[in-house]
Amino acid sequence: MNQQSDLKQRLSDEQGEVRAAALAELLQSGADVLPYINEVAARIGDPMESVRLMALQLLAKIGAPAAEYFTLALSRQQTDGFRAVAAAMLAAMGPPPAGVVRGLCRCLISMDATLRNAATVSLAKIGATAVPSLRLVLPTSSPEAVAAAVDALAMIGRSAEAAGPELQALSVNSPLQLQLACAAAISRVTGDPERGLPVLVNALENRDPLIRKTAIEKMALLGAAAHPATPQLLRCTADPDESVRVAALLTLGRIRAPHAQVVPGIAARMGDPDGEVRYAAAVVLAGYGARARPALAILQTCLQDPLEKVARCVAGAIKMIESSNT
Secondary structure: OOHHHHHHHHHOOOOHHHHHHHHHHHHHHOOOOHHHHHHHHHHHHOOOHHHHHHHHHHHHHHOHHHHHHHHHHOOOOOOHHHHHHHHHHHOOOOOOOHHHHHHHHHHOOOOOHHHHHHHHHHHHHHHHHHHHHHHHHOOOOOHHHHHHHHHHHHHHHHHHHHHHHHHHHHOOOOOHHHHHHHHHHHHHHHOOHHHOHHHHHHHOOOOOHHHHHHHHHHHHOOHHHHHHHHHHHHHHOOOOOHHHHHHHHHHHHHOOOOHHHHHHHHHHHHHOOOHHHHHHHHHHHHHHHHHHHHHHHHHHOOOOOOOHHHHHHHHHHHHHHHHOOO
């Protein structure tokens, strides 16, 4: 029996320990996995989750030719954690078969937020191929699934333009949080920020901090198209609620708001009483590189921050700003 035949036999052995050892050997050897694709794919239904996880890793190494085997990995017979891992791996494997896309859309119905988020990101990375299936999710009765589908369409952007009318209809009489998600998605799929940005800006005046935070987070999806809202976002960095302040700081960084407008205001949050706010401010300043040089004096005073992760981040931000040319 040659080496390949021996390994194939061990991958299908009755004893779980033998199957696990064979998969581990294949993972560690760096050998071409494609000749073993059928034996490895069969292990997606293995009773041992450790074996199933190694099989997923090997299929991911194969890439797009193995994507069809992920349908079983996404089925409801698997644990939510296992399905989330499968969804995350699919995100890097290119456009998969239609059956896999439908499996990812079914994951959006899960009550497990981690699984929904992993499936949302994977569907967004798949792009235009996922749009027809995502549109079928929009009329469903599951609010979690609908919100996740809207977010995926927003991340896909212009390639999801066909969903524009459905998103517009969905935004009418929906709960406010879903209206905000639809506003961001409509802006993204149409390429016209005026279709949704005003709705998000108005929500910053809402009395509910969760609504303000949601509106800010949806603005982050718009990128540079959200720059007209920079003054309002800056005001939110001083919001009474610390989670809103954190969201505003991170969104300013994500949309790359004009540094001359925002660096002084972000630097001022290094004196915030909440450690998470100070941490977010340091992270965003680091991201601006040399453009954050006006904040160096304030950062220097924060090197001994009582929260260790803030002090470490400040030190890293100073190093990045001083060494950066742009």
